[in-house]
Amino acid sequence: MLPYPFEEPFDYAVPAGMELGVGDYVRVPLGPRETVGVVWDNRETTDSRIDSKRLKSVAGRFDAPPMPAATRRFVEWVASYTVAPTGAVLRMALSSTGGLEPPRAAVAFRIGTVPDDFKRTAARNRVLSIAQDGLARSAAEFADLAGCGLAVVRGLADTGALQAVSVPPRMPAADIDGNFPGPALAPDQQQAADALVGHVGKGFSVTLLDGVTGSGKTEVYFEMVAAALRAGKQALVLLPEIALSAQFLQRFERRFGTRPALWHSDVGSTQRRLVFRGVAEGQTKVVVGARSALFLPFPDLGAIIVDEEHESAFKQEDGVIYHARDMAIVRASIEQVPIALVSATPSLESIVNVEIGRFAKLDLPSRHAGxxxxxxxxxxxxxxxxxxxxxxxxxxxxxxxxxxxxxxxxxxxxxxRGYAPLTLCRTCGHRLKCPNCTAWLVEHRFHRILLCHHCGHTERQPEHCENCGTADSFAAVGPxxxxxxxxxxxxxxxxxxxxxxxxxxxxxxxxxxxxxxxxxxxxxxxxxxxxxxxxxxxxxxxxxxxxxxxxxxxxxxxxxxxxxxxxxxxxxxxxxxxxxxxxxxxxxxxxxxxxxxxxxxxxxxxxxxxxxxxxxAEERQMAKMPPYARLAALIVSGPDQSEVDVVARELAKAAPRNEHVQVLGPAPAPLALLRGRHRRRLLFKARKDVHVQPLLRLWLDQVDIPNSVRVQVDVDPYSFL
CATH class of the missing domain: 3.40.50.300 (P-loop containing nucleotide triphosphate hydrolases)
Known part of the structure; x- marks a missing residue:
């Protein structure tokens, strides 16, 4: 399977002397270049009309643990549910191919031989005093412990007083101890924590932890993490936004004595490689990350927590469109591990799942410490x-x-965000809008720019109105x-x-x-x-x-x-x-x-x-809307408006129709132009018990879609823009 929008795996020949197993990461030729792929299975699937000698050969195998069977199954499940090509989902699971290479050894320093003519300073003496225990440390660790600059450490290495040694890189979050003593919990916290801990090692379960703001929900689910660690397992904590990680990391460090591994878009490539490798080898014990962390190759997952489970930020709107909370539940089911959904304001979907008995529920009704x-x-x-x-x-x-x-x-x-959501001419009322989107330009006065929050287009505020020519006539509207x-x-x-x-x-x-x-x-x-x-x-x-x-x-x-x-x-x-x-x-x-x-x-x-x-809930039920019905959206987009309209109309003609299904549209999307692409939407609405994916696939197969037009499928849409 290749990380491109292909539905099926490609066949390759295995060269003599190469041993390959299912899940192995490999390098394979694809057209004029090489790419990374995963051995998806070893069945003979080649078309009998193709001479096997014409198959291209696998170029090489990465020295890395194979992708676990549960991860491969999860990739296939997400692709099936979201009506996306399997290869497009695999791409999210191969977001750090650098982690497939064995990590390079790091340079550390330990006590060496102090020369006779050595010039001592207070900073140098502090470093040497720390080095007397014989342990190898990085230059940064020595500088931090001694309260000096890196130049002091490097200077000691140049004199031979410190000896450079090569050490294996320390995998992130490899030394987290589930037995590290935690804080005393209040009685209601302890009761909830005991219930979560009781699920660890007992197979799949879903628990909604519903607690008011300030009730100490984080300390409660930390006990579930600790239980997974004590069982020799890994744990995954999903946060909706990177912005929540700062205080979370401090609280985690207070609870466990060290920090977890971080995984999100702003983590540097070196750290991403180490986290990916550490997870794959089972050394990295706890990962805290954004929704993409769900696709890491955990070989020994023991618990999943989704914090702020109600947050719409868990919904990915670009590429493969999926909801990380819902897919986290699927991954927990495949891995046969417990999952906790945590919120002070749970989503209506989760509340309904509690009411019908699909989820268990724990309550923390009071704020912590009085x-x-x-x-x-x-x-x-x-x-x-x-x-x-x-x-x-x-x-x-x-x-x-x-x-x-x-x-x-x-x-x-x-x-x-910004200074004002709208800028208009006082003389003629002309509004400054984005040339690429159906959106107004937002004034960011501190940066002295007008910005589109959808495509990132920026420009300076014009001196004259392009509509009426009046100078200095623009006014900010709204805050x-x-x-x-x-x-x-x-x-x-x-x-x-x-x-x-x-x-x-x-x-x-x-x-x-x-x-x-x-x-x-x-x-x-x-x-x-x-x-x-x-x-x-x-x-x-x-x-x-x-x-x-x-x-x-x-x-x-x-x-x-x-x-x-x-x-x-x-x-x-x-x-x-x-x-x-x-x-x-x-x-x-x-x-x-x-x-x-x-x-x-x-x-x-x-x-x-x-x-x-x-x-x-009553209003949604009366309107036959989620969570009491199924929705899926088709978003048709392209640079040519007339071509987009033709495809949208053809899709409307081919839409499935029966007593349990209704299709609305096509209609211009509220953001009818986005990043230079014209957009039309169709909404598929069905009864709760209708299996929508086969209907959607059959629907799409009936329409010839040109390469210049893209049709995205959004199962269970959260945004209707």
Missing amino acids: AQKPAIELVDLRKDPPPRNRFLSKSVIEAISETLARGEQAMLFLNR GIERIAEEAGALWPDARTILLASDTVGSGIGQGPAALDEAIRKVQAHEIDLVIGTQIVAKGHHFPMLTLVGVVDADLGLAGGDLRASERTYQLLHQVAGRAGRAERPGRVLVQTWMPEHRVMQALVSDRRDAFLRVE
Whole structure:
């Protein structure tokens, strides 16, 4: 099987003297180049009309553990479920082919022979004192322990006082000890932990760990990880976003004495190679990662945890479209291991699976260490509107001023990046839009650019309106967090403020995971008074001195007619409210809304989550929508609009039709132009008991699709853009 969009494996001849087994990673010729493949099976599948002598030969075998049978089966299952080519799914399991090569030895240093004319300094003496135990350490380890620069260590090596030695690379997370003593748990935590631990080694099971924000869910499922380690197994923890990894790693290190292996898109290639190899060899015991970590070749998996299981970030929308939470359950089933789904605001899908007995459920209804839930208040913007061209109400301004005066921290939350979502000409009303997408350009004033958040197109704000020619006529419409930061700077000029978004992480700190880690550290250390952020600060973070959260625009996610708009909005607002008052100081949350009567707002203020979900469930059931029905979307796209329309119409003509199935469309997608490609959507709707994949494959087989047009299949769609 090759990591390209092919449905079936290719046949190759095995050269004399080469021993190959199922699962082996190999190099094979493909056209004019060589590529990596996996021996999928060893059956004689070659067409009898083809002379076996014409088969190309396998070029070489990698010296690596073979891909486990469970991983191969998982790849095939995902391909079948998502209606994707098996090779396209395999590509996700071969995302670090460098890990197939044996890792190179590392250079370390140990005590050598100190020359007679050796010039001693305080730093050199500290390094030599540490080296007296005879252990080999890297230059960085010596420098860290001795509190000196790398040049000091290298200088000692040049004199012979330290001797360079070659050592095997240390595999990430190879020395995690399941018996490392953990913290004392509260009675309800201990009860939940015991239940999770009891599932380890007992085959497949799914448990929903449902706990309020601040209830200590992480410490509970750490006990499940520890149990897997004690059983000699590996563990996988999936997080929806890289932004959650900073504090998580600190908590993991406190619990286990060392850090897990990290796996996400921002991990460097060297570390990715080591993690891939360490997992494949069974040396790397715990991996914490984004959804792609699900495809690592674990040979001895013992437990899977999906934290923040409700998060839409677990849904991959490009390439092979899949939901990592759902596929994690499948992998757990194939591996015959337990899986825990963790959330303070579980998805309706998981709640329904609990109700029908498919999942077990554990509850943590109270905050840890006696902390109280924050008081949530609605600010009716119809009665307490902000001043003109401002976005913070009098109530929020007064509350933040009082909080800062007490020496406590406050947070302003708005899930919108940039300065303003729309820029238009005051004279003629012309709006600046992306040339590649059906989207407005977002002003990012701090970077002095206009940016499309869908394709990444950037440009400078023009001096003249291209429509009417008026100079300096553009105005920002609506707020982004940069505009809120500008307003906050005018209101509280002495407050130490930080801006936290995926593309903006505080002045002078930079961008990326390391910058975010430093920003979170500064907030925890109370070097910051006022946090202004998007959803990356809404969950997972523990700020003991943060007692006030102000939500700038609570209604933002309710527009657009999305199937899950109310559910998602409730989850996000509940999570961000949970940042307030997590220690001994009580918390307060002010939610600015134009619709205080909306059931999302009423559920928040009354803390009646279950009643809210019941109403959501009833509406979905009446509308015959998920989780009480099946949906699949076909997204037809291409550079030529007329060609896309022709294919979309042909698909509509060939659509399956019976009493249990309904096909809607084609219709222009809300983002009708995305990255230069015109897009049309068809929606397949079926009864819950209908097996949709065979119908989808038969449907697609009936239409001749030209190479210039792409048809993507999205089974169980979460986004309808």
